[in-house]
Amino acid sequence: MDINTGSAPAASGIGHIYIDLPGVRLHIAEAGAGTPLLLLHGVPQDASVFNGxxxxxxxxxxxxxLDTRGFGQSSMPATGYALDTQVADLVGLLDALGVDKTRILAHDLGAVYAMMLCLAHPERVHSLVSLSIxxxxxxxxxxxxPLFKNAWFDPVLAIPGMARLLMGSGRQVLARYMFNHFVHDPGCLDPEQVEAYLARLREPGRAAALGALYRQCVMPTFIxxxxxxxxxxxxxxxxxxAVGEHDEAMSASLLEGYEPYADALELVRIPGAAHFVVDEQPGAVLAMAREFFARPGH
Known part of the structure; x- marks a missing residue:
């Protein structure tokens, strides 16, 4: 595995490096010092969602x-999107960076990867703030x-060619639908940031990688x-x-019944947000995460 400094555009105080793991080159934005804190984005965003x-x-x-494989400035191999491989990417990343144990703040599919890392390698994680799953x-x-109603596009994107058609070409109708439909107030999204995500999906091979992710990870994990x-x-x-209080997919039935399977899990609903909580209520997410990570033993 190799670590290379990069020349990617950077927000103030944020450096960029690339890490070569078997079959993939991962891009990370890095800042600060102290206890490691891994940030994992969801679909169809990338690590820049956390810049603010x-x-x-x-x-x-x-x-x-981290830009997970296929997203942002990470490479987009044709294979390797299964959940076990995504978890292996996280382990490989931590190893390459010399990180024995980390805190994690993760959204959407990134939170699924994070929770699986906690199950498979609990010794690598201090604590987790999981958003919108x-x-x-x-x-x-x-x-x-109701979950099936809101996830109707998952099997569609798993069909070969459909991700490229609906997410990466033309008006990118499904990508725009995601951003407009799964927020409490569409005006909360930064139009320039949304256009940056859409432009990334138009890169050759990027939408095809997204389709592979839905075939190899999203649908098998859902089933x-x-x-x-x-x-x-x-x-x-x-x-x-933590879930947005206006997230229609996060019904009580999806958030209850964990007690026999978890030692220390807490539920929080974030006011004024639906699915894209990092964009909708960044201040609330930041305050909640900092308070949780500051607790003894976390």
Whole structure:
């Protein structure tokens, strides 16, 4: 594995490096010193979603904001998007950076990777703030039907060619739908930032990588969740599960019933936000995360 300094555009105080792991080159933005804090973005964003809060988080933390494989400035291999491989990317990244143990702040699919890292390698994680996903200890029941309504595009994007058509070309109708539909107030999104995400998806191969992610990771993980595939595991890492109070997909049925499977999991609803909580309520997310990480043992 190799670590290379990069010349990517940087926000003030944020440096950029590239880390070569087997089959992928990962880009990270890094700032500060102290206890490591790994930041993981969701779909269809990248690590730049955290730029506004990195300076504050870097007060007392070594902040490591990762573009997960296929996103941002990381490479976009045709394969390697399965959940186990994404977790292996995180382990490889921590090893390459000399990080034995980290705190994590993660959103959307990045939070799924983070929670799986906590299950598979709890010794590598101090604590986790997970944004906008349910816990993993689910068993299908009829109360989950609203989730299918809001996730209708998941199987669509898994169809070969559809991600390129709907996310990476033309008017990018599905990408724009995601940003407009899953927020409480569409006006909260920075239009320039949204256009930057859309421009990245237009890069040759980027939308195809997104389609591979849905085929290899999103749909298999969703099916496993609905089958109760994680009910034989236990979450021992202190975890704060935070969701927007207006997130229609996060029904009570998806947020309850974790007690037999988690040692220290707390639930919080963030006012004035739906799914894209980092964009909608960055101040609330920042304050919540800093308070949680400051607790003894976290």
């Amino acid at each position: 809060m990195i300076p504050a988080l870097a007060e007392g933390h070594r902040v490591i904001a 349910p816990h993993l200890f689910l068993r299908f029941n009829l109360a989950f039907l 496993k969740l609905m089958r109760g595939g994680y009910l034989d595991q236990r979450l021992t890492v202190p975890t704060l599960l």
